[in-house]
Amino acid sequence: MHSAQAYQDLVSRLTTLAATNPRRYKLQLALLAIAGFAVLGGALALALSLAAGTIALMIAGKSILLLKIGLLALVFAWVLLKSMWIRLEEPAGERIEFTDAPALSAEIERLRLAAGAPPLEAVVFTPELNAAAASVPRLLGLLGSRHFLVIGLPLMQRLDRDQFAAVLAHEFGHFGGGHSHFAGWIYRVRASWYRVCEGLQQSSSWFAGPMIRFFNWYAPYFNAYSFVLARQNEYEADATAARIVGAGPAAQALVSIELASMRLDRDFWPSVDRATRAEPEPPMALYSNLGQTLRMPGADDQTRLAEALRRESDLDDTHPVLTQRLAALGQPAALPAPPVLSAADELLGDFHAVMSDRFSQEWRARVSPEWEQLFRVAGQKRERLQALEDAWTTRAPGPGETAEHACLVADLRPGEEAKHLLARAVEVDADHAEAHYRHGCLLLDGADGSGEAALERAIVLDPDFSEAALQRMHQWRWTSIGRDAAAPIAERLRALFEAQREGERERSVLAAGDTFLAHGLDDRKVADIHRAVADLRGVGSLWFARKQMQHRPGVPHFIVLVKWRAFSRSNDYALRQLADRLPLDGSWLVVTDEGLASHAKAFRAAAGAPVYKRS
Structure with missing residues (x-):
C-alpha cells in the first residue's frame, strides 16, 4: 500500500x-x-x-x-x-476466589448469564485502570478456550456499582458475541x-x-x-x-474512565514523580491514595471532557473515540457525579483494603531501588543548585551556568520561576539543548504554541532529544489543534522509530558487508577493562574493534571477541556476564570465534593485538 x-x-x-x-x-x-x-x-x-x-x-x-x-x-x-x-499466556495479575469477594463474584455471575457468555476460568485483579476479556486457546483453539475476566482495582475505585456493571457487561459482550474465538484466530x-x-x-x-x-x-x-x-x-x-445495564450507566462509565485516565496521567503520577525529589522512600499506601484521588471531583474535569470530545478517531487505536461511542449509545456527554459509594467499597468490602495494600507493597518493592537512586540524584542537584547560587553572590554566571541553573530549578522547583529562568537561559546560552527542550515543554504546558520552535531547536542541537520533543509536540497538536495538525509530527515519529529499529538491528548482529575499524581505546580505558574482567577466571583473551555504523555513527559500537581459557565452557550466561562487566562507552557485542564466522579475517585485521590477555 x-x-x-x-x-x-x-x-x-x-x-x-x-x-x-x-x-x-x-x-x-x-x-x-x-x-x-x-x-x-x-x-x-x-x-x-x-x-x-x-x-x-x-x-x-x-x-x-x-x-x-x-x-x-x-x-x-x-x-x-x-x-x-x-x-497465548494467561493474563497476569492476582487470581481471586469466590470467598475473597462474594458480592463481586455474584455480580460477575449475574452479568455473565445475562450476556450469554461462557463460564470463566478465573477472575484476575490488576493495579491498572482497565478491564479486559481474555481467552486462552487450548491446542490452538481446537479444544476450545479458557476465559478470564481481568479487573483493575483503580477502575472499581473510580466507578459506582452501575457504571462498573456496564464495564463488566461490555467485557462479557466480547465473550458472548463470539468475538474471542474469531478475533483470537485473527490475532494469531x-x-x-x-x-x-x-x-x-x-x-x-x-x-x-x-x-x-x-x-x-x-x-x-x-x-x-x-x-x-x-x-x-x-x-x-x-x-x-x-x-443489560442501561445506556446511561454505560455512557457515564465511558466518561468517568476517560477523565480518570487523564487525571492519573496529568496529576497523580506526576505528583508521585515529584515526590522522588523530596521523599527518601516511596509512599506506603499508594493505591489507597490513588483511589481517593479518583473519587474526588476535579477542577479541570469540564475542560478535560471538552478536550476528550474534540479528539478525532485514528487508525492506531481499535477503540472508537468517546464522541463516537456516546453517539452510538444515544447519550449526551455529561459529567457524571462522583460516586457516593464506589464499586470497590460496595462489592469488595474488607477485600478492598487487602488488595489495595497488596498492590501498594508490590509497587513499592518494584520501584524502591530506582526511587532511592532518584532521591540521591535530586540531592546532588540541590547541592549543585545551591553551589551555583552561592557562587553568584561574588561573581557573574560562567558559560553555560545560566542554562544549567534554569534546568535545575525546572527540575526541583517547577513553576513560573522556572519558566522565567529558562526564557532567559535560552537567550544567554543559546546552544544549550536541554534548556531549549525544557523551555519548549513549559510553553506548551501553558498552551503557548511557540514552544514548538524551542523543541525544534533542541532537536537540532542534540538529536537525542528527538523522540521526547516530537512526542511532546504531537501531544500538544493532537489535544489542542486536532488530528490533521498532528499528522506531520506522527510521520516524523514513525520515521524516527523505523530508524531506531534499523539502528538496533545494526548493533545486534554481524551482517555481510560490515566494516571494522581500530578500537581507539586509550590507556585508561584499557586499564579499566583489565580491572573489570580480572576475576572472570574463564576469560583468556579479549580483542576489540569498532564496527562502522550507518545509524548514529557518533555513538561507538564495539565488537568484542573472547577466547576462553582451557576447560572453560562458553555459554550464553558467560557471554552476558562478560558483556555486563565491560566499561565501554556506546554499545558492544561480545562474540566467540563461531560468532565471527566469515568476519574473522576482517575483524582480526582491525583489532590487532588483544587488549586483554590473562597471564
Missing part, C-alpha cells in the same frame, strides 16, 4: 462493507487470513523439501556447497515453524507474520527477501481488515452493556 491515505481509504471502505454486508466482510477477512497461513505453510513445505533434496544430493555428490544450501533451508524452515506456534495470524518477519530479518538469509517483500505487501491489507473487525466488536460490546 503506497500511502497512509490509501490505507485510511481502505479502512473506510471496509467499515462501510462491515456495516452493510457483515457476512461478506468476515468471509473476506477469513480468506485473507487463510491466504496468509497458506503462504507460510507453502514456504515451510518448500524449505523442507529444498533442505531434504540438497542434503540428499550432498550425500550422493559430497558437495560442501549443497550442504550449506541445505542448512540455510533448514534454518529458514525453523524460523517459519516457530512463528506458526503462537502460545497477525502475530505469526510479525514473528516471521522479525526472525527472517535477524537471520540475514537470502531466503528472507521474498518473504519480507510479501509481508510488506500483505500486512497493510490484513491490518486494515482486522482493524475494522476489532472496532466493530467494541461497538457491539457497548450495545451489550446498554442492553
